[in-house]
Amino acid sequence: xxxxxxxxxxxxxxxxxxxxxxxxxxxxxxxxxxxxxxxxxxxxxxxxxxxxxxxxxxxxxxxxxxxxxxxxxxxxxxxxxxxxxxxxxxxxxxxxxxxxxxxxxxxxxxxxxxxxxxxxxxxxxxxxxxxxxxxxxxxxxxxxxxxxxxxxxxxxxxxxxxxxxxxxxxxxxxxxxxxxxxxxxxxxxxxxxxxxxxxxxxxxxxxxxxxxxxxxxxxxxxxxxxxxxxxxxxxxxxxxxxxxxxxxxxxxxxxxxxxxxxxxxxxxxxxxxxxxxxxxxxxxxxxxxxxxxxxxxxxxxxxxxxxxxxxxxxxxxxxxxxxxxxxxxxxxxxxxxxxxxxxxxx
Ligand code: AMP
Ligand code: MG
Numbered sequence: 001x002x003x004x005x006x007x008x009x010x011x012x013x014x015x016x017x018x019x020x021x022x023x024x025x026x027x028x029x030x031x032x033x034x035x036x037x038x039x040x041x042x043x044x045x046x047x048x049x050x051x052x053x054x055x056x057x058x059x060x061x062x063x064x065x066x067x068x069x070x071x072x073x074x075x076x077x078x079x080x081x082x083x084x085x086x087x088x089x090x091x092x093x094x095x096x097x098x099x100x101x102x103x104x105x106x107x108x109x110x111x112x113x114x115x116x117x118x119x120x121x122x123x124x125x126x127x128x129x130x131x132x133x134x135x136x137x138x139x140x141x142x143x144x145x146x147x148x149x150x151x152x153x154x155x156x157x158x159x160x161x162x163x164x165x166x167x168x169x170x171x172x173x174x175x176x177x178x179x180x181x182x183x184x185x186x187x188x189x190x191x192x193x194x195x196x197x198x199x200x201x202x203x204x205x206x207x208x209x210x211x212x213x214x215x216x217x218x219x220x221x222x223x224x225x226x227x228x229x230x231x232x233x234x235x236x237x238x239x240x241x242x243x244x245x246x247x248x249x250x251x252x253x254x255x256x257x258x259x260x261x262x263x264x265x266x267x268x269x270x271x272x273x274x275x276x277x278x279x280x281x282x283x284x285x286x287x288x289x290x291x292x293x294x295x296x297x298x299x300x301x302x303x304x305x306x307x308x309x310x311x312x313x314x315x316x317x318x319x320x321x322x323x324x325x326x327x328x329x330x331x332x333x334x335x336x337x338x339x340x341x342x343x344x345x346x
Contacts, residue, residue, distance in 0.1 A: 004077040006314060007101070008307025009062070011054040011094030012086025012114045013140070014038075014045045017303035018058070018065040020076070023311055025124055027304045029068035033057045036181065043180050044170075051089025058097055073105045078319065080310020083111035084327030085141075091326045099322050108319035110310040114301075115332050118267040119148055120312055121305035125294040133292075134261045136251060136280065139268030140166035140181070143212045145254045146332060147261070151312045156333035157254045161204075162215035165243060166270045172221040172239050176232045186236050187273050193237030198224050200242040205249045210257075211339060212250055217242055244279045251280070255287055263290045271299040 003023040010017040019030035035053045039045050066072060081098030084091055095111065102109035118137055123129050131153075135146045143165040145158040163171070166183055173182020178189065200220045203213035217239065224235050251264070264284040270276065277293050284291035298305060313319070 004311065004314060005071075005075065006110070006307040006310045007062070007065075007073075007076045007079045008112075008303040008305070008310055009058070009079070009081040009094045009098050010114070010117070010301055010303040010306045011058060011090040012082045012084070013090065013301055014050050014053075015301040016054050016057045016061055017301065017306075018062045019303035019307045020065060020069050020071065021124065021304055021307035021311060023315065025127055025308075028071070029065045030302065030304050031061050031065045031068070032302055033061055040180050043174060045087070047087045047089055050087055051093060054090045054093040058093060062097070062101075073101060073107075076105070076107060078108040078110055078310060078314045079105075080110040080112050080306055080313075082114045082117065082306050083320075083324060084113065084330040086114055086328065088326060088328045091328065095324075095326050103322060108314065109322060109324070110313050110318070111320040111324045112306050112309045112313075113330050113332060114306070115142065115330070116152070116154075117305035117309045119146060119154065119332065120151070120309045121267050121294045121298045122265045122292045123312070124305060124308035125298055126292050129265070129292055130262050132261050133263045133265045134251075134254065134258055136247065136264075136266045136271075137268045138165045138247075138266065138270035138276075140164060140170065142268060143214070144332075145210070145251060147258055148265075151316060151318075154332040156331070156336035157258065158210040158212060158250055159336070159339050160212040160214060161339050162213050163218060165212070165214055165247075166268070168214035168218045168243065169270065171218050172236075175222050175225050176236060183270060184272065187240065187275065189233050189236040190240045190275065191237075193231065193233030193235070195237040195241035197234035198230050198238035200224065200238050202242055202245045202249070205246055210250065210253060212246060214243070214246070217246075240273075240275055244276055247276065248279055248283055251283060261289065263292050265292045267294060267299065269300040272296045
């Protein structure tokens with residue numbers, strides 16, 4: 001049988017993206033329009049500006065993506081779009097566009113959970129990765145450890161009780177005057193610093209509960225900066241090391257509790273961080289597990305992962321009705337307890 005092709009659409013935060021992905025894991029074309037410039041003056045994503053930018057850019061972006069692949073909509077087998085979680089205005093723009101395309105072309109619509117896009121992206125990158133695997137999902141809005149048992153089958157083992165790790169990176173970067181989004185800039189600055197110079201807390205390290213906490217670490221970065229006693233590079237390096245220590249500690253706990261798994265996997269925007277990747281690789285090796293991280297371009301928000309999650313669903317005969325609703329909140333594991341302070345990050 002001819003391999004199938006899914007058009008993926010992503011618009012849940014501040015990237016407008018479209019991609020065409022085949023059932024045998026070829027990304028035929030993908031385009032991403034970042035809105036960093038539009039949000040930079042505000043130091044964070046402004047929902048109304050994001051929604052308007054998605055509305056202006058998405059249709060031409062889809063056209064350009066199809067043109068890049070030399071294809072028309074007729075040659076696509078299904079249309080997949082992020083239906084949540086995320087900023088509702090942007091999600092609506094992407095989902096409504098997908099519905100219109102699905103209706104006009106008489107193709108199935110697949111409403112994808114953005115987090116499932118991240119969670120399954122390692123399988124787009126690596127055909128050998130089989131379920132179940134242990135996933136660290138670290139992004140601007142999330143910090144979770146998930147047991148990925150199959151499509152739509154997730155057990156959340158841990159989440160953050162306050163800030164997401166990407167948020168902690170971005171806020172610490174802001175304190176250090178690194179601009180927005182600051183995660184990548186903080187990683188670069190950390191290369192020039194000494195991680196042992198600034199004493200910073202490791203919240204919940206060694207704790208009996210499974211979760212993460214980064215708010216206290218972020219506040220300690222602010223105090224370290226205000227003290228005037230440290231170089232920015234030392235603060236950046238010490239912050240990054242504290243974050244890594246927390247990740248490794250919490251994952252070590254999860255690895256001790258979980259049954260047999262095939263790999264330790266990381267996904268989400270913060271997975272672009274090379275120091276974090278290095279630490280996780282060492283942790284996986286210690287437990288005799290393969291370590292899998294998608295290529296950097298698949299870590300931050302993109303539409304190829306949405307197309308791939310759509311493909312996994314299409315291959316299992318799943319699609320959604322045209323009146324499927326956008327979901328600003330949509331946990332991967334609906335059974336997981338709501339954790340105090342986790343807010344929309346649950
Ligand atoms: P996402 O929410 O998946 O779009 O990921 C965006 C988040 O990842 C933002 O908080 C970024 O600051 C963060 N991020 C991206 N690259 C890096 C990096 N190299 N180190 C740390 N954080 C990063
Ligand atoms: Mg994301």
